[in-house]
Amino acid sequence: MTTKTTRPAPTGRIVVIGAGYAGLCAAARAGRSTRVTLIAPEERIPNRIRQHEVAAGRTVPKPLIADVLRGRQVTHVQARVTELDLAGRKVFTDTGRAVPYDTLVYAIGSRTAWHEVPGAPERAYGMERAGELRERLAASGTGRVAVVGGGATGIELAAELAEAYPGLRVQLVCMGEVGGRFSAKGRAIVLEAFARLGVELHEHRRVTAVDESGLTTDQGRIEADVVAWAGSFEVSPLAKEAGLAVTETGEVVVDTYLRSVSHPEVYAIGDAAAVTLPGVGRLRKACATAEPMGVYLGKALRRSAQGKGEAEPFEYGYTVHCLSLGRHAGMVQRVGKDDSMRERAYGGRVGKSIKALIVWGVVAMLRF
Template sequence: MSSTTEKRIVVLGAGYAGLTAAKGAGRHHTVTLVAPEERLLHRVRQHEAAAGHGRDWPAIDRLARGRRIEHRRARAVELDLAGHKVLLDDGTTLGYDTLVYALGSRTAWHDVPGAAEHAYSAERAADLHRRLRDADRPGTLAVVGGGATGIELATELAEAHPGWRVRIVAAGRVGGIYSPKGRAHIRRVLDRLGVTVHENATVTEVSPAGLRTTAGPIDADVTVWAASMEPHPLAAEAGLAVDDRGRALVDDHLRSVSHPDVHVVGDAAAVTVPGIGTLRMGCATALPQGQYLGKLLDGRTAKPFAYKYVVQCLSLGRRDGLLQLVRGDDSMRPTVLTGAAGRMAKAAIVTGVLSALK
């Protein structure tokens, strides 16, 4: 089954969701993919790039080869939803019949004074690598955030830079979402790598000298911010219906509930699946959404979007990892896979992501 009616499809964003949606739709439709990057931003491996283990990821044009996709290296700055137009930062305008909004998410600073000015975000992984590599002497590095991104950054950086004193600072418990076995393993790895853990310490200010927190000051020569993510604001600014976090509200076919000619996928969308709930941000949910939407736009499916969780996984340095089994609604099962086996499982999943994009 495939669609025979030619459509002008514009896809904003070439992350996991946007790129897979563009490739699916580009089988039989002309797709304009708007993204300023030359290469895929492989976000699930940004912690490796921060530690100097990253490499050049595939060019977007190469990943789009074989599809009717034009890659416009520009940014969308304004949406005219009534006129079906997208204004780009190069001054040009694109018309569309169907718009796919996949601008994803970015680091959320939560208006903490000094955070944006004095901390490195995951998006600045290459800058962070150069800062640590070129330092005159090792110092103290604080990673703010006790979730998956913070844990992966803290363990990777501690292992890659053993001379640096690494700290992880969390508003709650480090790894608090994982099962007791999962949390215990994370703490063992942090201890082995010499990472100091500060829990129940909400950061209230960042300066060049360190952090001010609700549990007291914490010295740091370098601060890395991995507290949480927020959706790109363009959806709300344009007038798409959004939730209280700024994620676009969509129906069971990933269409905007306020503008059905706009599909929203990935971190930008508040996707609610019956029996599962509203999906969390992340590669694990973005990639399936993009794959589904590509099939929908190409006429290869008309079914509602369906999804259930299977696992969560973490890299814990080069030689360790955690594979946490979860139920379909993302609640924790007691079973975990740790150590080298956990690391290999995580690596296999990440490799599978890249293979799916190819």
């Protein structure tokens, strides 16, 4: 679909739905000088990029949303959005409340994609259930766990579990190569960490079913007492059901101001948005892209509300990928502006230190 680049609409009553990295950044910045209503069911920030640590029994900071928004003109409605009335410009919640808006910021993020694999939603632990996975593993500390997914989430989870629970037999199962999108040096750092931690790799295997004793794949059985699902993510059908212009997979199509191409009073940011930029391409779902979108839009909405005119179009360029590989190592991969891999990568304590600094900055950036 061809996007239109036109001037953003006046703000008026601003409603932000979603308190992830994108939504909170937008609400906190717009709320510095204009009234904002934030609708989200959480009391604390989800801090999803550290859920692998939660599963491993680590203490992860999850500040209160009220603390992030302290001193801002933001009212937090603790509820879940169930329906959008685009014609009437109202948001309906599971508490029965209808919240009117002039400007809507759609930032509800994404969720675990199960890809219609039989048994997966019922028997596997997605990262939304990291706390439950922690309790399950802590109860025994031994046995076999299969982590499904060879991307960043799966790599971080497998490494964290293997280090935290040395009695566990940790297996990583994926359709391609583990860390296959990284450079040769970056992948070598990941594989060295797995060898050190004793993580077993099952590459080039597609999971076809999950049951009480493990996985069925197109290459045979993999026995496991616990299955953790760390594959790809999908978005809610809410935008499509409401009538917003969306991609085939449900992300809201936006212009260069992050505004819906079909409904100019709606902006979409974070994982729920399909953002394509010149020289960069389609932005991937990540905290690294969500927070900059939220910062940009929050400032743009504040500027509009103050009558200071429109902001410049949104710009973004990638610089690095980073992974934690347990508590004592990490990997930082250099990338080009368009997310293409560069050969340079850093591992060990250097990688860990850079990753730790970035993770700290993610929470700090929500407010400042």
